[in-house]
Amino acid sequence: MGIRKRKWKVDGVEKECWVLDYAVPNGNRERDANGKLPRLKRIVKSFPTQKRAKEEAEKLAVAKHHGRQSTNTKLTVAKAGETWIEASRVRLERSTVAQYEQHLRDHIAPHIGQLRVAELSSDVVKRWRQKLVANGTSLPLVKKVTTSLSGILAEAMENHDIGYNVVAAMGRTRRQEAKTEERQKRDVKAGRDFPHPKEIDKLLEHETSPKWKAFWLLACRCGLRSSELRGLRWTDIDLKAAELTVEQRIDRYQKKGNPKSGGSRRTVPIPPGTLKALRIWNLQATPGAELVFATSKGTPERHTNIIAERLIPAWLRAGVTKVARDKDGRPVVTAKYTGLHAFRHYAVSWWLARPDTGLGLSLHEASKRAGHASITLTGDTYGHLLPRSDETATMAAAEGKFG
Known part of the structure; x- marks a missing residue:
C-alpha cells in the first residue's frame, strides 16, 4: 500500500491529486496445483488531498487487521455483551455486574445490539453516543456506558471473536470527553450536596431513637459509607479507646464482604458526643447482637429501608426541607437531602474546617479517615473546602509602594 502525488496538465493547466495504490485478494484465495496463490487485484484511488488519502489508508489497514484475526463474523453486540456479563460474574462484585447489566440492557442493546461486532466502526460508535446524549443521557453516564462497550469488545478479542477494539482506538474522543466532563463537574457544596452544621443539629435534636441518633452521628462524624x-x-468498636475499625461491609444485596478497597480498611477515632450516643445505644441494643445497627430480627438493615423509612422522615421532622412541584404544578414539601452519602461529604468537610468549627485536619489525614484509595481523590473532591488564610496584608506588602 502506498500514497504518491500525481501531476498532469489539461489544456496547459497543471493539476494534481494524491493516489492510494493497494492490492486486494482477487476472488478465490485457494492455491493452485503448483501451490501458488492467485495474483492480487490492484486498486488505485485518487483523492484531492494527502490527508484524505491517509485517512482512507488507515481505514483499509484497520479493516485488513480486523478481517485477518476475526473468526466469528456473525457475533452480535448483544450476544457479545451477554458473554462479557457472564465472564464478569467470576471476577467482579455483584453490584458492579448489575451496573454492567443495566448499561447493556438500557443503553447498548436497544441501539446497537443487533449489529454484528465486525460492523462496528468509529462512525457507528459516535452516532450511538450522540443518540444517547440526544435522549437525555448525561455525559458522565455516556462515558461509563462507552467504557462498558469497550469491555464487551475486549472480551470478544480475548475469545478470538474479533481482532480490533474500535472503542479503545478512539482515544482522542475520550480525552476530549474527559475535558468536557471536567468543565461540567461541580464542586460539592454545603446546602446543596451536604448539610450545613445547623441542619445537622436540627436532625439530631429531633431524633428520639437512640439507635438512629447513633447511626446519624457515626455517619457525619466518622464518615463511614452506608455499606460500612x-x-x-x-x-x-472499642468504647474505651474511643475508636472503631472498618473490617467489613454489607452490600445492597445483604452480602457481607471485605471493605471497598485496601484503603477502606482503617481505624477511625470516635468524637465524645458520638461515643456517648453509642454507649447509650449499646445498653439498649439486643443482647448478643453481632451488628451495631441490625433489625429487630438481627438481620442487616437494608439501604433502601433506611432512606425511605428513617432518613427522609427524620429530615422532615427536623424541618430541613425544600419545596418541589408535582406533575400538576402543585407545591410539595420534600426532604432537602435524600441520600446517606451527604453525611460522608459533611464528615470530610467537618474534618477539614478550622478548629473553631471543625477539626482542622490536613488533606492527608482526612483521606485516611475517609478510606479513600488515594489522596488525589480526596483533593479533587474536597480540596476547595480547605480553609484559606487572609492574604490581604501579605499581598499588600508584596505589591510594593506603588502597587
Whole structure:
C-alpha cells in the first residue's frame, strides 16, 4: 500500500491529486496445483488531498487487521455483551455486574445490539453516543456506558471473536470527553450536596431513637459509607479507646464482604458526643447482637429501608426541607437531602474546617479517615473546602509602594 502525488496538465493547466495504490485478494484465495496463490487485484484511488488519502489508508489497514484475526463474523453486540456479563460474574462484585447489566440492557442493546461486532466502526460508535446524549443521557453516564462497550469488545478479542477494539482506538474522543466532563463537574457544596452544621443539629435534636441518633452521628462524624455502617459489628468498636475499625461491609444485596478497597480498611477515632450516643445505644441494643445497627430480627438493615423509612422522615421532622412541584404544578414539601452519602461529604468537610468549627485536619489525614484509595481523590473532591488564610496584608506588602 502506498500514497504518491500525481501531476498532469489539461489544456496547459497543471493539476494534481494524491493516489492510494493497494492490492486486494482477487476472488478465490485457494492455491493452485503448483501451490501458488492467485495474483492480487490492484486498486488505485485518487483523492484531492494527502490527508484524505491517509485517512482512507488507515481505514483499509484497520479493516485488513480486523478481517485477518476475526473468526466469528456473525457475533452480535448483544450476544457479545451477554458473554462479557457472564465472564464478569467470576471476577467482579455483584453490584458492579448489575451496573454492567443495566448499561447493556438500557443503553447498548436497544441501539446497537443487533449489529454484528465486525460492523462496528468509529462512525457507528459516535452516532450511538450522540443518540444517547440526544435522549437525555448525561455525559458522565455516556462515558461509563462507552467504557462498558469497550469491555464487551475486549472480551470478544480475548475469545478470538474479533481482532480490533474500535472503542479503545478512539482515544482522542475520550480525552476530549474527559475535558468536557471536567468543565461540567461541580464542586460539592454545603446546602446543596451536604448539610450545613445547623441542619445537622436540627436532625439530631429531633431524633428520639437512640439507635438512629447513633447511626446519624457515626455517619457525619466518622464518615463511614452506608455499606460500612450496616456491616459494623460491636467487636469493631472499642468504647474505651474511643475508636472503631472498618473490617467489613454489607452490600445492597445483604452480602457481607471485605471493605471497598485496601484503603477502606482503617481505624477511625470516635468524637465524645458520638461515643456517648453509642454507649447509650449499646445498653439498649439486643443482647448478643453481632451488628451495631441490625433489625429487630438481627438481620442487616437494608439501604433502601433506611432512606425511605428513617432518613427522609427524620429530615422532615427536623424541618430541613425544600419545596418541589408535582406533575400538576402543585407545591410539595420534600426532604432537602435524600441520600446517606451527604453525611460522608459533611464528615470530610467537618474534618477539614478550622478548629473553631471543625477539626482542622490536613488533606492527608482526612483521606485516611475517609478510606479513600488515594489522596488525589480526596483533593479533587474536597480540596476547595480547605480553609484559606487572609492574604490581604501579605499581598499588600508584596505589591510594593506603588502597587
